[in-house]
Amino acid sequence: MKIVCFDTETTGLDVQKDHIIQLSLVKLDVNEGSGWEVVDTKDWYILPETDFTIPAEAEAVHHISKEFLKENGVSLRSVYDELIEFTDGCDMLSYNGNNYDAQILYYNLKRIGKDFQFEGRTWYDALILERAHMEGKLDPATGERYHCNLTAAYTRYYGHPFEGAHNSLDDVNATIEVFKAQVAEHGWQWAQREEFGFISYDRWLTRKGGFYYLVPGAHKGESIETMLRIDRNYLEWIVDKCQWTDQQTRDIILPYLGGKSKKDQASLSNENGGDAVRSSSQKLKKKGKVSTEDWPTLFD
Numbered sequence: 001m002k003i004v005c006f007d008t009e010t011t012g013l014d015v016q017k018d019h020i021i022q023l024s025l026v027k028l029d030v031n032e033g034s035g036w037e038v039v040d041t042k043d044w045y046i047l048p049e050t051d052f053t054i055p056a057e058a059e060a061v062h063h064i065s066k067e068f069l070k071e072n073g074v075s076l077r078s079v080y081d082e083l084i085e086f087t088d089g090c091d092m093l094s095y096n097g098n099n100y101d102a103q104i105l106y107y108n109l110k111r112i113g114k115d116f117q118f119e120g121r122t123w124y125d126a127l128i129l130e131r132a133h134m135e136g137k138l139d140p141a142t143g144e145r146y147h148c149n150l151t152a153a154y155t156r157y158y159g160h161p162f163e164g165a166h167n168s169l170d171d172v173n174a175t176i177e178v179f180k181a182q183v184a185e186h187g188w189q190w191a192q193r194e195e196f197g198f199i200s201y202d203r204w205l206t207r208k209g210g211f212y213y214l215v216p217g218a219h220k221g222e223s224i225e226t227m228l229r230i231d232r233n234y235l236e237w238i239v240d241k242c243q244w245t246d247q248q249t250r251d252i253i254l255p256y257l258g259g260k261s262k263k264d265q266a267s268l269s270n271e272n273g274g275d276a277v278r279s280s281s282q283k284l285k286k287k288g289k290v291s292t293e294d295w296p297t298l299f300d
Helices: 056-062 066-072 076-087 101-111 126-134 150-158 168-186 224-230 232-240 247-257 262-271 280-287 292-299
Strands: 002-010 020-031 035-045 091-094 123-125 205-208 211-214
Touching: 002 101, 002 168, 020 076, 020 101, 020 168, 035 066, 035 076, 035 168, 076 101, 091 101, 091 126, 091 168, 123 126, 126 150, 126 168, 150 168, 211 224, 224 232, 224 247, 232 247
Parallel strands: 002 091, 091 123
Antiparallel strands: 002 020, 020 035, 205 211
C-alpha cells in the first residue's frame, strides 16, 4: 500500500485563518511483510497569496521568515496539481495531523478555491497511537510524566532526539520512524482505528463505534445522541451561532435535530408572527461552555 506522510509549518495555530508556509510530504510503499520503501519526497516553502505576518514566537520555532519566503517560496496554487497527483490513491500519515495539519490544509486550499480528497482514505496519526499506549505513564528515560510529543516519542524508541525538529520535512521523517516502531511493537491491526477514517475540518467532532462525539468544550467526549438528551441547545448553538463551525459539521448534526436548526424554526415562527429565538451564544456564555475567541487553544 502507498502512504504519504505529511507535515506543515505555519504562521500560527488558527487552522481557519493562519497560513501554511512549509508543506512536506514523503511517499512510502509499505509492504506489511517486507518493509518500507521511500518512493518520492516533496518539500515546498509556501508564500501565501494574501498579506500575512509571521509572529516572532512562531518564527522562533520554525525559523522561517517572511523575507525567506519572498525569495524561496512558491504559491500553494502553483503546486496544487502536483500535490493532488502525489497523494492520489494514498493513505495519509502524520503526527497530530488529524487534529491540525489536515484542517489547516483544508482551509488554506479552500481559501484559493481548491479542495482535497479527504474521504476514502485512512488518516494514520502517530500521536493518537502514542497517546493510546503511553498517555498517563511515566517517561522511561526520566521517570517523570511522559509528554506524547514527537521528540519524546522518537527518543523513547531510538534513545535520542531527532535533528531538525520543527522543520516539516525533518518532522515527517521522524514521524515515519516513530510509526514504523509503533507498528513493529504493536502490529498493524492495533494501528487500524475507526477514527482514522474521518477528518473533522473544524475539529468539532470525532467518530468512534459508529457514533459522532464532541471534541472541544465542556461537553468533550459526549456523543451527539447524548447531547440531544442533556443539552440540545448546545447542538443548536454549534449549528447556528458558532463562527468556527464548518458546513461539514452542520450537515452531520442537522439530521439529529430533525433536519432543521433553531434558526430555521425561528424563521418559520416569525413568518407566522412568532417571537425570534433568543441568542444561544449568550446563554452558552452564561453557562461558561465555550468561547469562540478561545477556539484554537481548546485543542492544545
